[in-house]
Amino acid sequence: EDQVTQSPEALRLQEGESSSLNCSYTVSGLRGLFWYRQDPGKGPEFLFTLYSAGEEKEKERLKATLTKKESFLHITAPKPEDSATYLCAVQAWNSGGSNYKLTFGKGTLLTVNP
Amino acid sequence: NAGVTQTPKFQVLKTGQSMTLQCAQDMNHNSMYWYRQDPGMGLRLIYYSASEGTTDKGEVPNGYNVSRLNKREFSLRLESAAPSQTSVYFCASTPGQRNSPLHFGNGTRLTVT
Numbered sequence: 694e695d696q697v698t699q700s701p702e703a704l705r706l707q708e709g710e711s712s713s714l715n716c717s718y719t720v721s722g723l724r725g726l727f728w729y730r731q732d733p734g735k736g737p738e739f740l741f742t743l744y745s746a747g748e749e750k751e752k753e754r755l756k757a758t759l760t761k762k763e764s765f766l767h768i769t770a771p772k773p774e775d776s777a778t779y780l781c782a783v784q785a786w787n788s789g790g791s792n793y794k795l796t797f798g799k800g801t802l803l804t805v806n807p
Numbered sequence: 808n809a810g811v812t813q814t815p816k817f818q819v820l821k822t823g824q825s826m827t828l829q830c831a832q833d834m835n836h837n838s839m840y841w842y843r844q845d846p847g848m849g850l851r852l853i854y855y856s857a858s859e860g861t862t863d864k865g866e867v868p869n870g871y872n873v874s875r876l877n878k879r880e881f882s883l884r885l886e887s888a889a890p891s892q893t894s895v896y897f898c899a900s901t902p903g904q905r906n907s908p909l910h911f912g913n914g915t916r917l918t919v920t
Contacts, residue, residue, distance in 0.1 A: 697849075709813040710868075724906065725906040727908060727909075730870065734913070734914075735913050735914070736897050736899075736912050736914055737850070737897075737907065737909075737911045738911070739910070742906055742908060744906070753912045778848070780835070780849075782850075784906070786871030794852055794855065794865065794866075795852075795909065797849040797850040797851075798849055799847060799848065799849040
């Protein structure tokens with residue numbers, strides 16, 4: 694069974710204080726690892742897809758990295774508007790053709806104080 | 808540029824009542840999904856539709872039915888609501904190609920008393 698564990702559950706940072714969120718996964722053949730951002734009362738918003746160990750993706754103050762067992766979401770010099778819940782999800786090769794199923798972690802609630 | 812639209816945004820039901828959650832996407836996506844999100848549980852897949860005319864069970868299908876009405880619309884029905892179905896329900900869609908990301912609606916918050 695595919696599993697995704699995110700840590701910490703909650704993280705409070707001061708504006709400008711860089712940190713990382715962790716996503717550990719167990720999957721029978723990783724097809725893709727996804728990062729989403731979710732604001733209160735909203736649906737998840739897609740950030741990144743990572744496919745293989747060693748891959749990195751960047752968007753503004755966010756950088757996602759991937760190893761064979763985990764992914765990190767690095768947040769550099771965060772601002773209050775980066776406050777949100779960050780979700781990690783994995784897709785396995787056995788999830789079937791073009792119709793795929795994601796296994797989601799429970800998320801990390803990030804709060805950035807001004 | 809609406810994306811994925813869900814109605815209603817909020818709903819309160821009594822145990823045993825039925826209702827249908829509506830979802831429509833305007834991105835010409837092939838695949839559509841229904842998830843529920845509960846505190847401490849993460850997002851869990853209820854049902855999905857790989858393409859118009861097909862539906863399949865996800866991780867937690869019991870107590871739900873779905874209809875892929877056409878390419879744009881995918882509805883979720885609760886025939887006899889139970890308190891355990893109190894949750895936030897999200898509809899999502901994707902083109903269906905490999906690794907294409909899910910696009911989510913903003914959810915329906917359902918309370919069953």
